[in-house]
Amino acid sequence: MNPYFFLLGYTVVRVGASSATDFFELCRVLEITPKKLKRVAKTEDFTCCFTSFSAAKVLAFSASRGLDVSPLKRGGIPSLWRRFIHRPGLVIGTVLALMLLCLGRLFVWEVALEGCQAVGEEEILAELGELGLKRGAFLPHLDGDDIALSLRQSDVRIGYATVNLVGTVAFVQIEEALPVPDTAPTAPANLVAKKDGVVLLPMIFEGERRVEIGERVRAGQLLASGIIDGKDGGFRVTRASGQVWARTEETITVSIPFVYEEKHYTGKIYSEVEVDFFGFSGKVFKTTGNVNANCDIKVKKYNFFAGARVLPVGFSSSLYHVYEYKSTKRTAAEALALAREVLAARLVDEGEGRKLLATKVETVLDGTGVTLCCTATFEEDIGLISEFFMEAGGK
Amino acid sequence: MPKRKDFLTRFGAKLDIPRESLPGSFGLTLSGQEELVVRGCKKILSYGKTCIALRVGKTALYVRGESLFCSAFGAGCVTVTGNIESLSFGEDTQ
Numbered sequence: 001m002n003p004y005f006f007l008l009g010y011t012v013v014r015v016g017a018s019s020a021t022d023f024f025e026l027c028r029v030l031e032i033t034p035k036k037l038k039r040v041a042k043t044e045d046f047t048c049c050f051t052s053f054s055a056a057k058v059l060a061f062s063a064s065r066g067l068d069v070s071p072l073k074r075g076g077i078p079s080l081w082r083r084f085i086h087r088p089g090l091v092i093g094t095v096l097a098l099m100l101l102c103l104g105r106l107f108v109w110e111v112a113l114e115g116c117q118a119v120g121e122e123e124i125l126a127e128l129g130e131l132g133l134k135r136g137a138f139l140p141h142l143d144g145d146d147i148a149l150s151l152r153q154s155d156v157r158i159g160y161a162t163v164n165l166v167g168t169v170a171f172v173q174i175e176e177a178l179p180v181p182d183t184a185p186t187a188p189a190n191l192v193a194k195k196d197g198v199v200l201l202p203m204i205f206e207g208e209r210r211v212e213i214g215e216r217v218r219a220g221q222l223l224a225s226g227i228i229d230g231k232d233g234g235f236r237v238t239r240a241s242g243q244v245w246a247r248t249e250e251t252i253t254v255s256i257p258f259v260y261e262e263k264h265y266t267g268k269i270y271s272e273v274e275v276d277f278f279g280f281s282g283k284v285f286k287t288t289g290n291v292n293a294n295c296d297i298k299v300k301k302y303n304f305f306a307g308a309r310v311l312p313v314g315f316s317s318s319l320y321h322v323y324e325y326k327s328t329k330r331t332a333a334e335a336l337a338l339a340r341e342v343l344a345a346r347l348v349d350e351g352e353g354r355k356l357l358a359t360k361v362e363t364v365l366d367g368t369g370v371t372l373c374c375t376a377t378f379e380e381d382i383g384l385i386s387e388f389f390m391e392a393g394g395k
Numbered sequence: 396m397p398k399r400k401d402f403l404t405r406f407g408a409k410l411d412i413p414r415e416s417l418p419g420s421f422g423l424t425l426s427g428q429e430e431l432v433v434r435g436c437k438k439i440l441s442y443g444k445t446c447i448a449l450r451v452g453k454t455a456l457y458v459r460g461e462s463l464f465c466s467a468f469g470a471g472c473v474t475v476t477g478n479i480e481s482l483s484f485g486e487d488t489q
Contacts, residue, residue, distance in 0.1 A: 021442040024439050024468075025439040027468050028438075028465075030468075032468065033466070033467045033468050037465075037466060044444065
């Protein structure tokens with residue numbers, strides 16, 4: 001398309017073969033040259049193109065002289081404008097786009113974070129958001145140095161932070177604080193039993209042992225004392241520590257009912273679209289967010305890119321897979337097999353950090369389901385450090 | 396007996412003025428066989444695929460050929476394009 005025609009608008013005109021002579025005579029008189037003159041092979045008619053202004057003139061004169069001339073197609077910017085002026089959404093969208101173009105440089109488009117290793121980026125971005133630095137923040141109201149100082153003060157894990165505002169991007173550089181070495185606690189303490197058991201091997205590193213091998217202890221019972229009697233009638237206070245290995249018992253109960261509720265997908269899938277604009281999200285359709293049924297939601301986010309940079313404008317589509325619960329029955333054998341499976345998994349979980357010595361399983365079958373009562377015997381360290389406070393004067 | 400030249404033609408010849416510059420006259424410029432520029436065209440008498448008739452001065456100019464078009468109008472000029480085979484003058488019947 002000729003850019004001149006596109007700018008001024010154009011009209012393609014059909015001229016009947018019978019009116020060709022008068023039409024061209026009219027063009028000659030008006031001194032208007034038709035462009036893209038073509039002859040239609042079948043009908044001997046002509047088609048030609050004029051600017052919108054010339055076409056209006058030619059068509060008016062042709063009509064007054066009764067010539068067989070009719071417009072076929074209109075195009076170009078004036079024609080587009082006439083079409084779009086009747087669609088307020090497009091006009092408003094164009095105005096908003098222009099406003100965005102003009103006002104966009106006044107807002108933060110992206111927060112670029114560097115230097116995060118142990119500290120999560122999401123966490124820092126949330127902290128920065130609370131301090132006012134986030135996508136869509138008004139740039140003239142931001143003070144990079146003030147935000148960096150507040151960030152350093154609010155999070156002890158951050159040793160150093162800088163905020164550089166370059167254009168519409170806030171570059172945040174983080175230097176994490178070095179970890180402080182742990183200092184061993186020095187408060188006086190006793191070693192007590194954290195659960196019932198039979199002592200197998202008491203290994204007391206510090207303090208005075210108060211239990212013997214084979215002795216049955218109760219939870220909370222003193223295993224090693226942090227107060228040691230002196231030979232001269234006084235006493236010495238220390239932080240008792242050690243490992244007291246004991247045989248313990250634990251009851252694990254697993255119940256599997258015969259009737260249970262199973263998730264069934266109905267096959268209905270709803271989809272919704274939300275627009276994300278500088279952190280604000282809004283509905284695109286009236287139905288967005290109106291799904292009330294039980295459903296699994298899969299959300300996909302799409303962002304627009306300018307080169308490698310993510311723009312703060314995008315949309316997210318959500319797929320709602322609707323499901324419902326249906327009562328289902330299982331046989332006793334199936335319930336028993338499942339109960340054993342669950343019990344095995346529980347024993348593996350419970351045995352973490354201790355040694356499983358023996359198990360004794362009792363199966364109870366009733367009208368509602370299967371219950372496994374398992375008494376598991378473990379070998380574990382039951383020692384627990386319990387600090388106590390000593391006032392001056394020995395109280 | 397040869398036709399007597401009109402007054403303007405004789406006047407122009409005396410003063411050495413090109414005939415085309417005088418009122419009521421016309422000029423033709425043929426570029427190859429594809430383009431004919433007719434200056435001083437008064438009217439398009441007929442317009443067809445194989446023949447275009449133009450009133451020039453007091454006579455009619457018949458441009459014959461194939462796929463003929465009047466491609467430009469302006470300042471009293473008409474440009475005829477196409478495969479021009481012959482030019483002839485005749486009586487203006489309209």
